[in-house]
Amino acid sequence: MRLSRYFLPTLREDPAEAEVISHKLMLRAGMIRRLASGIYSFLPLGLRALRKVERIVREEMDRAGALEVLLPLVQPAELWKETDRWDRFGKELLRFKDRKEHDFCLGPTHEEVITDLVRGEVRSYRQLPLILYQIATKFRDEIRPRFGLMRGREFIMKDAYSFDADEEGLDRSYRLMYETYERIFSRCGLRFTAVLADTGAIGGEESHEFMVLAETGEDVIASCPSCGYAANLEMAEAVREYFYPEEEERPLEKVSTPGVRKVEEVAAFLGVPTWKLVKTLLYLVDGKPYAVLVRGDHELNEVKLRRALGAEKVEMADPETVERLTGAPVGFAGPVGLSGLTIIADKAVAGLKNFVTGANEEDAHYVNVNHPRDFKIEAFFDLRNVTEGDLCPRCGKPLELTRGIEVGHVFKLGTKYSEAMGATFLDREGKERPFVMGCYGIGVSRTVAAAIEQNHDENGIIWPLALAPFHAALLTLGADSDLLQASERLYQALWESGVEVLWDERDERPGVKFKDADLIGLPYRVVLGKKFKSEGKVEIKPRRGGETLMLSPDEAVSFLASKVKEAQSS
C-alpha cells in the first residue's frame, strides 16, 4: 500500500478524549475514531489489526473443529424471557421496540439464540459434541464506557458455545477450548496467563479468564510463582491465618470521635494500628440487611460475599438505609447493639481482641470491643481481597499481585440454558436429556487494545509481528527518480514474497516519516535514502529496537520474508 493513497490520519498530539495509552495511540495512529461514547469506527489501519486477530482466532477455532456461524445482533424479547434474563439482565441489555411495538434487544451475548438454534435442529447424541462460534458485533450498554476499545459499548467478540451429551463431554470441550485459547494468545505474540474466575451473571460451574499482562490492566491477578496457581481477586482464596497475641479483654468503652469516620482517620485519632479496627459494612443481600465485618486494613470483595451467602445480588446499603439500621450516619456503624440484621465477618476478624468499631452514634466509636462478649457473629467466611504477602492456597508460598486485561473467558454452563429453554436430545437409551453446554468468549477488539497496552514505548505502538497491520514500513527519503524506482521495485518484491509493506512515498520531510513510522509501530522499518544512493544498501531496523541492518535490496527481501514466515509457522 502506498501511503500517499492510504487513509491514515495520524495526530501529533494526544486527543483530549483519551486517557489510557492504547486509546491515545489508536486515535493518534489513525486506527479508530469515536462516533459516540463507547462506539468507534475502525479506519483501514485499525481494521487490518483487527482482522489479524480475527484470522488467528478463526484458524485456531477451525483447527479445534468448531464451526463458524453468524447470529443476529437484534434479538426478540421472547427468547430472553425464556431464561428470565429479560428481567434479570441489568440495563446493559439495550431494549427497544420495533414498529409493531414488539420488544427486542441488542445482543450482549448469544446463549439464548444459539440454544434456540440448536434445540430446533439437533435431536441425537450422535450429532454431539457440537461447537459453534461466531465473530460478531456485540452491544452492551455499559454504565460507564471508558478507555476506548478496552471497554466499549459496541465491540467485536468471538463467542463459541459447546453442546455435549454429558459432563465428561463438557470437560473435554472445555479443555479443548482452553488449549485453543492458549494457542490463540500465544500466536498473537502476547504475554498472558489463565486465571480461575467467578462465573458472574452468565452463570455456570467452572470458569477461567485469559488475562493479557499489562500494568494498566483493570483487573488484579493473584499468582504464585512457585506452583503456577493463578486466580483473579474474586477467586483468590485468602488462606492466611492470623494468630493474635494473647490479650486480656478490657472493658468496652465509648469514646468521642468528632467528625472522624475513615479507617485511617480513626486509627490516627485513637493511636492504634489500622488492623485493630473492624469496619462494619452494611449490605442488602437479595434485599435482606447484613452487617459485614472486615478488618480495617482489609478490603471486602463483594463477589466473595455473594458467593459465601449463595446470593443473587449484593448491594451496599444506601445512606438512608444505613441510618435506619444503625441510627447513625454513614461512617459510625458498628456491630455492638445492632439488631434486625445478620452479622457475618471475614475470617481475619476471628480472635481479634480489644478492637475498635463504630458505636452506631454520630461522632462516637467503641474501643476494646470483643467477640463474642459484646455481640454475636453468625458466621465467618473468606470475604476479603488477598494482598501482597498472602499465601498461595495451593502450595503456601507467597502470592504475587499483578495486573491484567481480560481478553478471554471460558465457562462451563452445564444445563442452565438448555433446561430453561427445553433444549434436549435423545441419548443412547432413547431418553430425553438437556444439552450440557459451555461458552467461550474472546474480546477481539479488546485484544487489539490489550496488545498495544502491552507493547508500546514513548514514540508509539510496537506491534507483535502476528498482529501488525503491515509487517514493514518502507520509507523513501528523497524524491529523485532513481530512488523512487528502486523503492518501487523493492515494494513489489516484498509483497510478492509475502511481506505486507506500507510504502511511505509521500512528499514529506524525513522527520515526519520517521515519526509516523514510530507511531504506527510496524515491526520493521526499511529505509531507502542516502546510504542507498552511495552504497546501494537499504537500512532495516526493528521497531522494538536492536541492531540496524544494512542489506542489499535482494537480501532485505529474503530477510523480511524469512521473518514473516517464521512468525506464521510458530
Add this chain to the structure above:
RNA sequence: CGGGACGUGGCUCAGCCUGGUAGAGCACUGGGUUCGGGACUCAGGGGUCGCAGGUUCAAAUCCUGCCGUCCCGACCA
C-alpha cells in the same frame, strides 16, 4: 445513578473572572527556500464560540435549563 471537569475552525488550546468587531500553534490550499527525526517564509481558505431561553444598548464572556464528552465511584465480557 452520585461526585468532579470540560465543550471556541479538522486537532491541541488561549480568550470568559472584569460583557464591546473571535485568536494562536498544528493541519489544509497556492508560491518560494529547505530535505535522515514532526522545517522556514509569503499569501490564503475555513468558526451558528454545544443547544435553547434569559439579563443587557451589546453575550464566547453573566444567569437558567438541556445536550454531549471525559475522569473518579458503584456495575461489567
